[in-house]
Structure formats: structure tokens, C-alpha cells
Amino acid sequence: MPPLVPAGRSARSPLTGAPPIRTALLRAAPLRIALAALVLALLLASANRAWAQPRAELMLGVAGAPVADAWNPVRAVVRDAPGAVLRMEIDAGGLERGEVPQLVTARAAPAGGVQRIDLDLPLPSWRRVSWRIEQGERVLASGGLGARERDDRPLHLVVSARPARWSAAFGPEARVVVASAADLPTRAAGWDGVAALLLDGTAAAPADAIVVTAAAAGVRVLLPTEGPSGYAPLTRLVARGASSLGAGSLEGLSAASLAAGRLNAEPAAAWGREARRAAVAAGAAALPAPTWDHLPKLVVAGAAVGFAALVWTLLWLGGPAGFASAALVLVAASVAVPAAAPTDREPRSQGAVILASNGLGVRTDLIAVARLPEGASQLDGLFASLEPRRLGWNDGRTNVPLPAGGRTRLTGAPVVVTVPDDVREATAATGSDGAPEALRALVPSGGVVVRRENVWWLVHPSSGELAASARGVTHEAAMRAPTPVTAGATP
Amino acid sequence: MTPPTVARGLPRADAGLALLLAAIALVLVGAWPERADLANASWYPVAVVRTGGLLLLGWLAGSTVEPSRAARRAALLRIAVASVATAPLEALAFVGTAPSASLAWALFAPLPLAISGYGAAWTLSTVLRRVRLGWALPLASPLVAAGLAWLDLQIGPPLWLPWLVPAFPSLAAAAVNLSGAVVTATLASGVSAGRRASA
Secondary structure, three states: OOOOOOOOOOOOOOOOOOOOHHHHHHHHHHHHHHHHHHHHHHHHHHHHHHHHOOOEEEEEOEOOEOOOOEEEEEEEEEEOOOOOEEEEEEEOOEOOOEOOEEEEEEEOOOOOOEEEEEEEEEEOOOOEEEEEEEEOOEEEEEEEEEHHHOOOOOEEEEEOOOHHHHOOOOOOOOEEEEOOHHHOOOOHHHHOOEEEEEEOOOOOOOOHHHHHHHHHOOOEEEEEOOOOHHHHHHHHHHOOOOEEEOOEEEEEEOHHHHHHOOOOOOOOOOOOHHHHHHHHHHHHHHOOOOOOOOOOHHHHHHHHHHHHHHHHHHHHHOHHHHHHHHHHHHHHHHHHHHHHOOOOOOOEEEEEEEEEEOOEEEEEEEEEEEEOOOEEEEEEOOEEEOOOOOEEEEOOEEEEEEOOOEEEEEEEOOEEEEOOHHHHHHHHHHOOOOOOHHHHOOOOOOOEEEEEOOEEEEEOOOOOOOOHHHHHHHHHHHHHOOOOOOOOOOO | OOOOOOOOOOOOOOHHHHHHHHHHHHHHHHHOOOOOOOOOOOHHHHHHHHHHHHHHHHHHHHHOOOOOHHHHHHHHHHHHHHHHHHHHHHHHHHHHHOOOOOHHHHHHOHHHHHHHHHHHHHHHHHHHHHOOOHHHHHHHHHHHHHHHHHHHHHOOOOOOOOOOHHHOOOHHHHHHHHHHHHHHHHHHOOHHHHHHHHO
16 A cells, blocks of 8 residues: 555656646645735735826916915816816805805816816905815816915025925015925916025026026016026026016026025115016006997987977877878887997907016006996906906906996906017107006106007116026016917907 | 867877976976087986876876776777887987986887776776775775885886886886886776677
8 A cells, every 4th residue: 555645745656757736736735825915915005096187176376375365377187087077166255245256167178187277367355265176967076265264475495405404585475385396386476475586506496498488477586696507597597696577587696695594685676576566456457448339319309309300290290191191100219229329349458568678578467347238257367456346267268257337447368468569669759758657657767658550568667687698588587478368349 | 160070980189198298398498508618418307297197197097097998909009108208308318318217118118008907096096996986986096105215215127116117127017017017008998898799
């Protein structure tokens, strides 16, 4: 009788001498189990990572810090949610005004993968902001801001690897926010709520066009005069000292400032935020009011009295002849009545205010809208109201509900423009003659106000000499800005 | 100057129509904007004056109705003529104002409303006379009018109020006023009486 041995240990095939299949399986099992566990672990890790990533997220404001009463960049990112829709509801009301809803709707491209919705939104002084990103019936993400999170102080952005050094540089009241180069807005409207941008050369450098756009939009940009090689395009901008540019300025940080984490020089910004607002308000006030072409009152009076007297007399005379004559007068009057209709029921007038310095300016479009019948006026582009009112922004259009005979004035998003030659020449030739006092008061000594149709150029006396390299990127910054929006017919 | 006699039952202009035309023309001219930057809102007062004036004409005619069938028919015709004669003035105000309202409704809604008013006032005066309270008509008439206005305010879409009806077209108002106008015209012109007589 053969000895009893455990299967697979010593029992071999009598023909080949190889271990039997069962034995091979048992020997291979640990390896296979280990492999399967590894694959399972990888799958779980991958799935966990996928689950951990939100399907949609929203970034409101520069570096997630929204500023009330300013244009703010809004970026929504959706993953694998074709046709997702961003909906925001802003309550711009108050205790006296009650609820003033402003609604935003923007759609992502109807495609898979990662899709972005980028827009610049005029955030009012809100009581409540709520938002959600939805795809059909599903809500992918949602959130909101309450009144306690409202802050209308402009941002002081610090792009630094050691931001704590600069915490006291802008004063105790300043709203200092640490940002990275990737957080910085690329369009001028995104810089509306920013007062200063400080780069000390210790973090990754942003593109020079972004920095120039920031300065032109009214930001005090502080750059190192010396820095690593990545900062070379930026240090060249301040190689010849501080200079005004557009509505802002480019200033260098001295070695002493960099070492101490303090700003030694006074701000050289051409226009402060309040001055920019005052210029826009004055430009809006100077905008011609939209008008309707009503029939002259005298003509209406003559027609009404003549018609009434004639019809009454013919009916008083009576009889078939009088009745027929009155009927003819009625028919004639009915035919003539459409001539009293105004040709344009929704007249608009447009203009702009441009604050310029050193060849670059920031332009704010202005539009006055009037509406004879009650309803909503549609404007191409996003516009902000000068006073809190109901508004809607739908896929790049502004919806302005107005009562019968209502009118309002709106402002467009700031865009960077270059100063054309004819304005430079007019600057010296015509000066500020004929400009409204409210605008002239905003221009410092040596500056001028120039009018081109309904566009007011407030040209600051160029302080400092802009580096030659900056002149190259100014053009790029201007090209980056969206084309100024034209809204409907211009009278 | 004596006007020619009425031929073939055609109504003749009277003081009521003169007053209505003058009031509408006056309001139209007064409300028409003097400057191009002012919005034209002349239709709103003109529509109220025309609708209210026609309703008042109908109510007064119904309150002082004469017993003869011909007189009632003439009164209804006068209301219809007044409605047509004043329509171009309201149309002029309407196209100048360009409101978010219906021109057809604004022009045609006041006529059935005025005839219904005639019918309501006629019914009231007839009932009061039947119960020998005809002397109370000057008091009852404004009271009933006020009661109807209060009722209209309570029941949602405006049916009779002349300052609301032109700007708020509704199926309910059309149905109520057209039904009232048809019933009034049928009874006032004596169709039912004629049928009874022929039977």
C-alpha cells in the first residue's frame, strides 16, 4: 500500500513528473491573491479619488474673496456634466427697499470632460447670495453667502511664498488676501475690486500682460526691482522707476522694502477707486437722456379738438347725410391715428468714460435705457445698475425690467483700451473746454478731459516713464480685453 | 339753429356726447407730454375718462328711462354712437403711449360695460317704481353703484371698475359684460315683449 501523502506535496504526474494541477493552483494562490488585492486596492483608491472630486465647484471673487459693489470674476468648473447650468440669485435689497432679486444664469458647453463657465459679475451690496450648479433635475453643487460675509473693502493681493511678512504692509484696515499667480484675473473687470497687487519675487510669477492689465484697470501694482529669472519680464516694467499706467500704477519694491516687508513709498496710483466711481457716475449723468419722438402737443390738441367738434356737429345735424359724414370722419381719423406712434419705443443712448495714462486706459461703457411699454429690455453683454434694482443676467445678456415709461442707467464691465492718436493730439490742442465740472474736478492738475462723441477721456498727466517693454505688453493687455459691448441701436 | 329732425331712428348728438368728447379731448391734450424726454402716459387717464364716461352715460340713461320701447332703443343707440365717436381719441392716446395692453380690448370693452350699466340702472329704477319707492332712486342709485364697485374689488379680475377694466382684459369681464349687454338690449328693445304680443 502506497504511503498516504498530502495531495500536491509529493504526488507527481506519473507521465511528466510535473506537480498535478491542484497542487499548482495551491502554489500559485498566494501570488494571485496578492495580485488581486493590489488591483482591488488600486481600483478602490481610484474610485475614492473620483468620488472625492466634486462634480462641480464655484469660485467667486479673486482667490475666493468676493468684493461687494464691484465686478468680481466667477468661475464654475463642472466635470462630466454636459449642459450644466449655473444659477445664482442675489438679493440686493435692504431694510428700506425690501427684496431686490438679481438672477444669473450661465450654461456650460454641452460636452463631457471638464467644462468651465467664466464670467465677470457685478456683485451689489448683497443681503444674500445663493448659487447652485444643476444638470437637468440634479443639483451638482450649491452654496451661498450671507450678509455677514459681505465686505466691500477692496482686496490687497499678496503673491508671495512668505505672505506673513506683508500682513501689516497695507495698514490695519486693509483686506489682505494671499493669492497665487493662477488666482489672478486675466480680464480687467476681474480687477475692479482689487486695490493693490504685491509680488515680492518669492512665488511663481504671473504673465506680464496680467500685471499690466491689473495696473491699467486701476490697481496699484508693486513689483520687485530685482528677482529670479522668471521675474525678468516684470522687473523690466519698473526698471525706470514708478509710473502711472491706465487708471493704476506700476511701482518697484526696493531691496529695503523686500527685506523689511514694508512699503516705503506713497501710492502712485493715478486714480483711486472712489475717483473711478465718481468718474463713472459723472459720465452717466452727462449721458444724453433717451428721447421719444412724440407728436407735438399743439398738433395733438388741434387734431383732438377739431375731430371732436366735427364729429359732434355732424351727428347733431343728424340724418343719413350727417351720420354718413361722421362715419367718414371716423374712418379718416382711424387711418391717421397710427401716425401718432413713436418710431422707437425703447430708445437708448450710449457713451463711455475712459481713464487713461501713459497710453493705456480703462473704459467703462455707459448706457441709458428708456422704455415706453412696460416690459424687459434686453442688452447684449453684462451690465451693472448704478442703483439697486431688479436685473437678470442670462447667458451673456442683461435683462432689465422696466415699468411703463421707465428709464435707467447701466454701466458695462471695465475693459482695457489703448489711447488712440487723435485723443493724444486733442489732449494738447483742446484741453478740458466744455467738459462737465464733475468730470473736470476729477482730473489732477496737468490732466485734461477730452470728448469724442459720447465718450469722455480723462487723461492723467503721465507720471514716470513707462519702460519700453511695458509698451509691448500694453497692446497685448488691450487685446485680451473683450470687445466693448454694443447694446442695441444708438440714437 | 334748430337741428334737422331725426330720420330713420338715427340718434342725434346731445349734450352728453358733447361733454364726453370735450372731457376726453381735454384729458388727452393735458396728459400729452410736452418734451421728448418725457414718457407718454396719456392713454391711462383717457381710457379711464372714456370708460367711466360711457358707463355714466349708460347709468344715467337707465335711471331716467322712459317707458316707451323706442326711447329705450334710442338710448342704447346713443351709447353705441358715443362709444364709436370717442374711439379714435382713445386710439390716438393708445398708440402714443404704447402700453402693454390690448388696443382692441381698450376700444371695445367699454360698450358692453356701458350697456350693462344701463341695464343695471334700468332694473333698479323699475324695481323701485314697482314698490312705489321711485323717490328713493337718487339715493339708491349711488349706493348700488358703490356696492357694485365694492363687489368688484372683492372678486378678483376687474369687471366693472372703469379705472381698471381698460388695462386688465379678462375673459370674466368680457363674459359678464357681454351677457349683461345682450340681456339688456334684448329686454330694452322689447324683443321678448314683441314675442309675447305676437303669441
